[in-house]
Amino acid sequence: MIDTKVSRVRSLLRTLALYAEARGRLLQIEAQEAGSKLSGIVILVVVLCGCLLFGWLLALPALVWLVADSQGWPWWHVALGGAGVHLFLAIVFFFLLKVRLRKLRVFEETLRQFEKDRDLIGNPPPGL
Numbered sequence: 001m002i003d004t005k006v007s008r009v010r011s012l013l014r015t016l017a018l019y020a021e022a023r024g025r026l027l028q029i030e031a032q033e034a035g036s037k038l039s040g041i042v043i044l045v046v047v048l049c050g051c052l053l054f055g056w057l058l059a060l061p062a063l064v065w066l067v068a069d070s071q072g073w074p075w076w077h078v079a080l081g082g083a084g085v086h087l088f089l090a091i092v093f094f095f096l097l098k099v100r101l102r103k104l105r106v107f108e109e110t111l112r113q114f115e116k117d118r119d120l121i122g123n124p125p126p127g128l
Contacts, residue, residue, distance in 0.1 A: 027110050034106035 064082060068075040 023110070023113065026113065027107070030107045030110050037106070 060082065064075055064078045067073070068078045071078075
């Protein structure tokens with residue numbers, strides 16, 4: 001009788017260990033996938049921002065001068081107008097980034113499996 005209980009406990013512990021190992025492996029696979037997705041996006045964003053920033057910093061004084069000279073406006077009016085446009089665009093792109101980050105889903109399969117596990121623990125199937 002004691003041997004039966006010990007073997008049941010061992011079987012249960014072995015099952016739990018295998019379960020934890022499988023969940024850990026799934027989490028590891030999804031972490032690698034999420035890391036590769038996010039790192040690729042981050043690298044592209046950094047390079048893009050750097051190129052845009054340096055190019056724009058070089059072109060902006062010439063653009064301000066061209067507009068001010070062709071329209072007969074003071075250069076600082078043109079510079080302030082350009083700054084206002086840039087701030088407006090920054091706000092628009094900030095909200096677009098927020099929307100995109102809300103839609104970003106990582107670890108989907110792991111979270112789905114945890115949800116199933118929670119449901120099974122809360123409502124075990126008949127016969128268990």
